[in-house]
Amino acid sequence: MSDLSPYDTLGVEESASFEEIQRAKEILLTENEGNAQIKEDVEIAYDAIIMDRLKLRQEGKIKVPEQIRFPEKVVEAKKSPISFNYSGASKRSPNWLTDLIDQPSMQELSISGLIFLALILLSVFSQDSQILPLLLTFGLGTSFFFVFRKSKAFWRSVGVSFFGFVIAISLSSLLATVIANSGLSLGFSNEQFVSLLTFSLLWLSANFTR
Template sequence: MSELNPYEQLGVTENASFEEIQIAKQNLQAKYQNDSQVLDNIEIAYDIIIMQRLRLRQEGKIKVPEQIRFPEKIKTIEPKKSIAISNPISPKISLWFNDLLDQPSLKNISISGVVFLVLIFVSIFSANVSILPLLLTVGVGTSFFVLYQKQKQFWRSIGITFIAFVIGVCVANILLSILIGSGFNVSLESEKFASLFTFCLLWLVSNFIR
């Protein structure tokens, strides 16, 4: 079939109308719908005929209906648009933050907030400093429980809680040293100040980290 000229492939004459050409193409496609090679030849023959008709139209020799689909209209290259140079790292960072951050409900914030407020109150006003390790243990356990309830990932919840605890204690001690060195009068003992800061950090992490 591919050795014939385009008109012969479609089974029409060179004087055939566009409607006849299209009908012939559709009939052949229905007949050879399971033969991809023949279908490709039919499509190529149709495009060649339409391109020839288009050239004749441009030369003013024939008139072509506007509804006819021309191959060059499909292949028309659209004007280039300015492409903004973007940093490929930014989308990755954005996705990382979206996966890491969480938007907790008011109920969850309130429940964990009450627990940590009680821990802060007891740690500040307790005369016995030796109770602070126990209070910190309760705070760490609360933070782990809140994190674990979100995605049920045991080791991830432990890791995030442990990191938050270590950062809280270290940053609290550094911050206290800076405040004292700057001449600020800090009324809390170092242990209580570290507990207060750590409780706040654990509350933030447990609620706003997935």
């Protein structure tokens, strides 16, 4: 990997966004956790790209995100699991939560949003109630696709997608029951209402988890 350019080492294009570069770095570090040499090469390539971006910013050629203007502070913060607030109290960052939460790009939000919007419209306006289970299955598969696309870990993606689906359909069913018991009219069947909410929650899960 040492003979490759920094961008080739991370497997990204030179036009890649900061989010794409950072995500590629995190994926490579996770996949090569036991290989110290590869991890070192990845860190060196990442730092080289950041310094290159800072140089371009100083020349007025690009706009660099705020979080990479001072990379030495970012590195220092990553090395220490303890952070201090102004009152002097310490806090420990939960690594499992940091690994689970993702910050999607507008393109990812738009593409997945169109797919889930189509599923919502089909579930709400379809006259055949037997199609709803098929649409929900497709929604689960879509959620898995977007999570796997980011994490590149098959079983992790299966677990995240399935767990998100169970939570989504459980919350949707509970809310539908509460509304039905209150006497409010939804304008469509409970099954359609559950599908609508489930797809909305699956969209959130597919984009903001990895």
